Amino acid sequence: MTNLNTNQILLIFYSVILIAFFGASFFPIYDLWRFGHRGDRTRIVTIIYVMLSLAVIAISFFLIITNQLLSQI
Amino acid sequence: MIIRKHWFAYVPFFTAALALAGGWVIVMSIIIANNVSLVGTVGMLIILGSSIYGLFSLYLFLYGFVDYYLDTYIITDQRIIDIAQNGLFSRKVSELYLNQIQDVSTDVSNVFGTMLHFGDIIIQTAGERTNFLFNTIGHPYRISKLITDLQEKYNQPDKGDDSSTAKKASRRTSGNINGRSISNLKKVDEIELDKADQRLIDCQNIENLGMSAGQIYDQVKTTKTEVPPVKKKPAVVKSIKKEEEEDSTDNSRTLLEGKEVKIK
Numbered sequence: 001m002t003n004l005n006t007n008q009i010l011l012i013f014y015s016v017i018l019i020a021f022f023g024a025s026f027f028p029i030y031d032l033w034r035f036g037h038r039g040d041r042t043r044i045v046t047i048i049y050v051m052l053s054l055a056v057i058a059i060s061f062f063l064i065i066t067n068q069l070l071s072q073i
Numbered sequence: 074m075i076i077r078k079h080w081f082a083y084v085p086f087f088t089a090a091l092a093l094a095g096g097w098v099i100v101m102s103i104i105i106a107n108n109v110s111l112v113g114t115v116g117m118l119i120i121l122g123s124s125i126y127g128l129f130s131l132y133l134f135l136y137g138f139v140d141y142y143l144d145t146y147i148i149t150d151q152r153i154i155d156i157a158q159n160g161l162f163s164r165k166v167s168e169l170y171l172n173q174i175q176d177v178s179t180d181v182s183n184v185f186g187t188m189l190h191f192g193d194i195i196i197q198t199a200g201e202r203t204n205f206l207f208n209t210i211g212h213p214y215r216i217s218k219l220i221t222d223l224q225e226k227y228n229q230p231d232k233g234d235d236s237s238t239a240k241k242a243s244r245r246t247s248g249n250i251n252g253r254s255i256s257n258l259k260k261v262d263e264i265e266l267d268k269a270d271q272r273l274i275d276c277q278n279i280e281n282l283g284m285s286a287g288q289i290y291d292q293v294k295t296t297k298t299e300v301p302p303v304k305k306k307p308a309v310v311k312s313i314k315k316e317e318e319e320d321s322t323d324n325s326r327t328l329l330e331g332k333e334v335k336i337k
Contacts, residue, residue, distance in 0.1 A: 006117075011121075017125055017128075028135060028136075045135075057124065057128070067117055071112050
Protein backbone atom coordinates (compact mmCIF):
# COMPACT_ATOMS: atom_id res chain seq x y z
CA MET A 1 0.00 0.00 0.00
CA THR A 2 1.27 3.42 -0.96
CA ASN A 3 2.28 5.57 1.97
CA LEU A 4 0.40 8.84 2.06
CA ASN A 5 2.07 12.01 3.22
CA THR A 6 0.36 14.48 5.56
CA ASN A 7 -0.76 16.79 2.76
CA GLN A 8 -2.46 13.95 0.91
CA ILE A 9 -4.25 12.82 4.08
CA LEU A 10 -5.43 16.39 4.63
CA LEU A 11 -6.66 16.58 1.03
CA ILE A 12 -8.60 13.35 1.38
CA PHE A 13 -10.11 14.62 4.63
CA TYR A 14 -11.06 17.87 2.89
CA SER A 15 -12.62 15.96 -0.03
CA VAL A 16 -14.77 13.95 2.39
CA ILE A 17 -15.89 17.18 4.07
CA LEU A 18 -16.75 18.67 0.68
CA ILE A 19 -18.78 15.65 -0.40
CA ALA A 20 -20.68 15.76 2.91
CA PHE A 21 -21.22 19.48 2.46
CA PHE A 22 -22.64 19.06 -1.04
CA GLY A 23 -24.74 16.11 0.05
CA ALA A 24 -26.18 18.03 2.99
CA SER A 25 -26.90 21.21 1.07
CA PHE A 26 -28.07 19.87 -2.30
CA PHE A 27 -31.56 18.75 -1.29
CA PRO A 28 -32.40 21.79 0.86
CA ILE A 29 -31.20 24.04 -1.95
CA TYR A 30 -33.25 22.09 -4.48
CA ASP A 31 -36.24 22.25 -2.16
CA LEU A 32 -35.86 25.99 -1.72
CA TRP A 33 -35.50 26.51 -5.47
CA ARG A 34 -38.58 24.42 -6.19
CA PHE A 35 -40.61 26.08 -3.47
CA GLY A 36 -39.65 29.58 -4.51
CA HIS A 37 -40.68 31.70 -7.41
CA ARG A 38 -38.73 33.76 -9.88
CA GLY A 39 -37.59 37.01 -8.34
CA ASP A 40 -38.37 36.23 -4.72
CA ARG A 41 -35.85 35.95 -1.93
CA THR A 42 -35.63 32.15 -2.13
CA ARG A 43 -33.97 32.27 -5.50
CA ILE A 44 -31.67 35.09 -4.42
CA VAL A 45 -30.60 33.20 -1.29
CA THR A 46 -29.92 29.97 -3.20
CA ILE A 47 -27.84 31.80 -5.80
CA ILE A 48 -25.85 33.71 -3.14
CA TYR A 49 -25.30 30.51 -1.15
CA VAL A 50 -24.11 28.48 -4.15
CA MET A 51 -21.88 31.29 -5.45
CA LEU A 52 -20.27 31.91 -2.07
CA SER A 53 -19.68 28.25 -1.27
CA LEU A 54 -18.20 27.65 -4.72
CA ALA A 55 -16.00 30.73 -4.27
CA VAL A 56 -14.70 29.42 -0.93
CA ILE A 57 -13.98 26.01 -2.46
CA ALA A 58 -12.31 27.55 -5.52
CA ILE A 59 -10.10 29.82 -3.39
CA SER A 60 -9.08 26.96 -1.12
CA PHE A 61 -8.16 24.76 -4.07
CA PHE A 62 -6.23 27.61 -5.67
CA LEU A 63 -4.26 28.08 -2.44
CA ILE A 64 -3.67 24.32 -2.12
CA ILE A 65 -2.28 24.11 -5.66
CA THR A 66 -0.10 27.16 -5.01
CA ASN A 67 1.05 25.54 -1.76
CA GLN A 68 1.97 22.33 -3.57
CA LEU A 69 3.79 24.18 -6.34
CA LEU A 70 5.71 26.39 -3.89
CA SER A 71 6.69 23.43 -1.69
CA GLN A 72 8.19 21.66 -4.73
CA ILE A 73 10.49 24.58 -5.54
CA MET B 74 -53.39 32.32 3.01
CA ILE B 75 -49.78 31.38 3.63
CA ILE B 76 -48.16 32.76 6.75
CA ARG B 77 -44.46 32.59 7.41
CA LYS B 78 -42.52 33.45 10.50
CA HIS B 79 -41.61 37.05 11.12
CA TRP B 80 -38.18 38.01 9.76
CA PHE B 81 -37.02 38.51 13.35
CA ALA B 82 -37.04 34.70 13.76
CA TYR B 83 -34.18 34.53 11.26
CA VAL B 84 -32.08 37.17 13.02
CA PRO B 85 -30.31 34.79 15.51
CA PHE B 86 -29.21 32.45 12.70
CA PHE B 87 -28.18 35.31 10.48
CA THR B 88 -26.23 36.98 13.31
CA ALA B 89 -24.46 33.72 14.19
CA ALA B 90 -23.55 33.07 10.55
CA LEU B 91 -22.39 36.66 10.13
CA ALA B 92 -20.30 36.48 13.31
CA LEU B 93 -18.64 33.26 12.14
CA ALA B 94 -17.97 34.68 8.69
CA GLY B 95 -16.67 37.92 10.22
CA GLY B 96 -14.36 35.98 12.52
CA TRP B 97 -13.09 34.02 9.54
CA VAL B 98 -12.35 37.19 7.59
CA ILE B 99 -10.54 38.71 10.59
CA VAL B 100 -8.39 35.60 11.20
CA MET B 101 -7.52 35.36 7.51
CA SER B 102 -6.54 39.02 7.34
CA ILE B 103 -4.33 38.59 10.44
CA ILE B 104 -2.64 35.59 8.80
CA ILE B 105 -2.08 37.49 5.57
CA ALA B 106 -0.93 40.65 7.39
CA ASN B 107 1.65 38.70 9.44
CA ASN B 108 3.04 37.00 6.32
CA VAL B 109 2.38 33.55 7.75
CA SER B 110 3.70 31.06 5.23
CA LEU B 111 1.00 28.96 3.61
CA VAL B 112 3.60 26.58 2.22
CA GLY B 113 4.00 23.12 3.73
CA THR B 114 1.79 21.08 5.99
CA VAL B 115 1.00 23.93 8.40
CA GLY B 116 -0.02 26.15 5.50
CA MET B 117 -2.17 23.37 4.08
CA LEU B 118 -3.81 22.91 7.47
CA ILE B 119 -4.58 26.63 7.68
CA ILE B 120 -6.09 26.66 4.17
CA LEU B 121 -8.26 23.59 4.67
CA GLY B 122 -9.32 24.55 8.19
CA SER B 123 -10.29 28.04 7.18
CA SER B 124 -12.24 26.85 4.14
CA ILE B 125 -14.14 24.28 6.23
CA TYR B 126 -14.88 27.02 8.75
CA GLY B 127 -16.13 29.31 5.95
CA LEU B 128 -18.31 26.57 4.48
CA PHE B 129 -19.75 25.83 7.93
CA SER B 130 -20.73 29.47 8.42
CA LEU B 131 -22.41 29.44 4.99
CA TYR B 132 -24.18 26.24 5.93
CA LEU B 133 -25.50 27.83 9.12
CA PHE B 134 -26.80 30.70 7.01
CA LEU B 135 -28.64 28.21 4.77
CA TYR B 136 -29.91 26.16 7.72
CA GLY B 137 -31.46 29.23 9.31
CA PHE B 138 -33.04 30.38 6.08
CA VAL B 139 -34.55 26.97 5.29
CA ASP B 140 -35.91 26.72 8.82
CA TYR B 141 -37.36 30.21 8.57
CA TYR B 142 -38.72 30.11 5.03
CA LEU B 143 -40.12 26.59 4.77
CA ASP B 144 -41.79 26.72 8.19
CA THR B 145 -45.23 27.82 7.05
CA TYR B 146 -48.80 28.01 8.25
CA ILE B 147 -51.65 27.82 5.76
CA ILE B 148 -55.10 29.09 6.63
CA THR B 149 -58.04 28.24 4.39
CA ASP B 150 -61.76 28.69 4.95
CA GLN B 151 -61.94 25.00 5.95
CA ARG B 152 -58.84 24.20 7.93
CA ILE B 153 -55.44 25.22 9.20
CA ILE B 154 -52.29 23.46 8.04
CA ASP B 155 -49.05 23.67 9.98
CA ILE B 156 -45.90 22.71 8.06
CA ALA B 157 -43.14 22.59 10.64
CA GLN B 158 -39.68 22.41 9.12
CA ASN B 159 -37.26 20.88 11.62
CA GLY B 160 -33.77 21.38 10.31
CA LEU B 161 -32.92 20.74 6.69
CA PHE B 162 -34.54 17.42 5.98
CA SER B 163 -37.26 16.83 8.54
CA ARG B 164 -40.72 18.34 8.38
CA LYS B 165 -44.03 17.65 10.05
CA VAL B 166 -47.40 18.54 8.53
CA SER B 167 -50.46 18.85 10.79
CA GLU B 168 -54.00 19.76 9.84
CA LEU B 169 -56.77 21.15 11.94
CA TYR B 170 -60.33 21.70 10.79
CA LEU B 171 -61.90 24.95 11.89
CA ASN B 172 -64.68 23.20 13.78
CA GLN B 173 -62.06 21.55 16.03
CA ILE B 174 -60.82 24.90 17.34
CA GLN B 175 -61.80 25.64 20.91
CA ASP B 176 -59.83 28.74 21.72
CA VAL B 177 -57.42 31.09 19.97
CA SER B 178 -55.03 33.09 22.13
CA THR B 179 -52.29 35.52 21.17
CA ASP B 180 -49.03 36.02 23.00
CA VAL B 181 -46.78 39.03 22.36
CA SER B 182 -44.14 38.49 24.97
CA ASN B 183 -41.22 40.91 24.67
CA VAL B 184 -40.29 44.43 23.69
CA PHE B 185 -39.20 43.44 20.18
CA GLY B 186 -42.52 41.72 19.61
CA THR B 187 -44.40 44.83 20.63
CA MET B 188 -42.23 47.13 18.52
CA LEU B 189 -41.97 44.94 15.42
CA HIS B 190 -45.49 43.46 15.62
CA PHE B 191 -44.80 39.76 15.98
CA GLY B 192 -45.84 37.11 18.48
CA ASP B 193 -47.26 33.64 18.97
CA ILE B 194 -50.75 32.32 18.41
CA ILE B 195 -51.86 29.31 20.43
CA ILE B 196 -54.85 27.41 19.08
CA GLN B 197 -56.41 25.05 21.57
CA THR B 198 -58.01 22.09 19.90
CA ALA B 199 -60.85 19.80 20.83
CA GLY B 200 -60.12 16.33 22.11
CA GLU B 201 -56.69 14.86 22.70
CA ARG B 202 -54.96 16.60 19.84
CA THR B 203 -51.95 18.72 20.65
CA ASN B 204 -52.44 22.46 20.48
CA PHE B 205 -51.37 24.38 17.42
CA LEU B 206 -48.64 26.94 17.95
CA PHE B 207 -47.96 29.65 15.39
CA ASN B 208 -44.52 30.69 16.46
CA THR B 209 -43.12 34.20 15.87
CA ILE B 210 -45.54 35.35 13.20
CA GLY B 211 -46.19 38.91 12.11
CA HIS B 212 -49.40 40.74 13.05
CA PRO B 213 -50.64 38.04 15.46
CA TYR B 214 -53.78 39.96 16.45
CA ARG B 215 -54.94 40.25 12.86
CA ILE B 216 -54.24 36.60 12.13
CA SER B 217 -56.01 35.58 15.33
CA LYS B 218 -59.05 37.63 14.36
CA LEU B 219 -58.97 36.15 10.87
CA ILE B 220 -59.02 32.63 12.32
CA THR B 221 -61.93 33.41 14.63
CA ASP B 222 -63.84 35.09 11.76
CA LEU B 223 -63.28 32.07 9.53
CA GLN B 224 -64.31 29.72 12.31
CA GLU B 225 -67.46 31.72 12.90
CA LYS B 226 -68.29 31.64 9.21
CA TYR B 227 -67.53 27.94 9.05
CA ASN B 228 -69.80 27.14 11.98
CA GLN B 229 -72.68 29.24 10.69
CA PRO B 230 -74.30 27.39 7.78
CA ASP B 231 -75.22 29.72 4.92
CA LYS B 232 -78.27 28.79 2.94
CA GLY B 233 -76.93 30.02 -0.37
CA ASP B 234 -73.48 28.58 0.10
CA ASP B 235 -72.63 25.55 -1.99
CA SER B 236 -70.14 24.24 0.54
CA SER B 237 -72.66 24.11 3.39
CA THR B 238 -75.15 22.37 1.11
CA ALA B 239 -72.49 19.87 0.19
CA LYS B 240 -71.66 19.38 3.88
CA LYS B 241 -75.32 18.78 4.68
CA ALA B 242 -75.53 16.34 1.82
CA SER B 243 -72.50 14.48 3.09
CA ARG B 244 -73.87 14.29 6.63
CA ARG B 245 -77.26 13.00 5.53
CA THR B 246 -76.01 10.47 3.07
CA SER B 247 -73.47 9.19 5.56
CA GLY B 248 -76.31 8.41 7.93
CA ASN B 249 -78.25 6.45 5.36
CA ILE B 250 -75.66 4.46 3.55
CA ASN B 251 -73.78 2.20 5.86
CA GLY B 252 -70.42 1.04 4.69
CA ARG B 253 -70.44 3.26 1.60
CA SER B 254 -70.55 6.61 3.36
CA ILE B 255 -66.80 7.15 3.45
CA SER B 256 -66.43 7.20 -0.31
CA ASN B 257 -69.23 9.71 -0.59
CA LEU B 258 -67.68 11.86 2.08
CA LYS B 259 -64.38 11.69 0.29
CA LYS B 260 -66.09 12.89 -2.87
CA VAL B 261 -67.54 15.89 -1.06
CA ASP B 262 -64.21 16.56 0.67
CA GLU B 263 -62.43 16.55 -2.67
CA ILE B 264 -64.64 19.41 -3.80
CA GLU B 265 -63.80 21.29 -0.60
CA LEU B 266 -60.11 20.56 -1.06
CA ASP B 267 -60.22 21.84 -4.64
CA LYS B 268 -61.72 25.05 -3.36
CA ALA B 269 -59.07 25.30 -0.65
CA ASP B 270 -56.30 24.67 -3.13
CA GLN B 271 -57.68 27.34 -5.44
CA ARG B 272 -57.76 29.73 -2.49
CA LEU B 273 -54.17 28.82 -1.69
CA ILE B 274 -53.09 29.55 -5.25
CA ASP B 275 -54.86 32.91 -5.07
CA CYS B 276 -53.13 33.66 -1.79
CA GLN B 277 -49.76 32.64 -3.21
CA ASN B 278 -50.35 35.04 -6.09
CA ILE B 279 -51.10 37.79 -3.61
CA GLU B 280 -47.98 36.93 -1.68
CA ASN B 281 -45.85 36.97 -4.80
CA LEU B 282 -46.78 40.58 -5.30
CA GLY B 283 -44.69 41.28 -2.20
CA MET B 284 -47.55 42.21 0.10
CA SER B 285 -47.20 42.19 3.85
CA ALA B 286 -49.25 39.98 6.16
CA GLY B 287 -51.53 42.89 6.99
CA GLN B 288 -52.16 43.63 3.32
CA ILE B 289 -52.83 39.95 2.63
CA TYR B 290 -55.32 39.99 5.50
CA ASP B 291 -57.09 43.00 4.01
CA GLN B 292 -57.00 41.39 0.56
CA VAL B 293 -58.45 38.14 1.86
CA LYS B 294 -61.16 40.01 3.73
CA THR B 295 -62.15 42.01 0.66
CA THR B 296 -61.94 39.10 -1.77
CA LYS B 297 -63.90 36.78 0.52
CA THR B 298 -67.16 38.15 -0.79
CA GLU B 299 -65.94 38.32 -4.38
CA VAL B 300 -64.97 34.66 -4.70
CA PRO B 301 -67.06 33.22 -7.53
CA PRO B 302 -68.98 30.03 -6.89
CA VAL B 303 -66.97 26.92 -7.63
CA LYS B 304 -67.86 25.21 -10.89
CA LYS B 305 -69.14 21.85 -9.85
CA LYS B 306 -72.22 19.80 -10.17
CA PRO B 307 -74.96 21.48 -8.12
CA ALA B 308 -76.09 19.46 -5.14
CA VAL B 309 -79.77 18.91 -5.83
CA VAL B 310 -82.19 18.23 -3.01
CA LYS B 311 -84.19 15.15 -2.19
CA SER B 312 -86.22 13.98 0.78
CA ILE B 313 -84.42 11.84 3.34
CA LYS B 314 -87.57 9.98 4.17
CA LYS B 315 -87.87 8.92 0.57
CA GLU B 316 -84.27 7.78 0.66
CA GLU B 317 -84.97 5.69 3.72
CA GLU B 318 -87.92 4.09 2.02
CA GLU B 319 -85.87 3.27 -1.04
CA ASP B 320 -83.48 0.41 -1.13
CA SER B 321 -80.28 1.61 0.53
CA THR B 322 -78.00 -0.52 -1.63
CA ASP B 323 -79.36 0.96 -4.86
CA ASN B 324 -79.02 4.43 -3.43
CA SER B 325 -75.41 3.88 -2.43
CA ARG B 326 -74.63 2.56 -5.88
CA THR B 327 -75.95 5.70 -7.53
CA LEU B 328 -73.91 7.84 -5.14
CA LEU B 329 -70.78 5.92 -5.83
CA GLU B 330 -71.32 6.23 -9.54
CA GLY B 331 -71.26 10.00 -9.08
CA LYS B 332 -74.91 10.71 -9.77
CA GLU B 333 -76.69 13.58 -8.09
CA VAL B 334 -78.59 13.07 -4.85
CA LYS B 335 -81.54 15.18 -3.92
CA ILE B 336 -81.94 16.34 -0.34
CA LYS B 337 -84.54 18.67 1.04
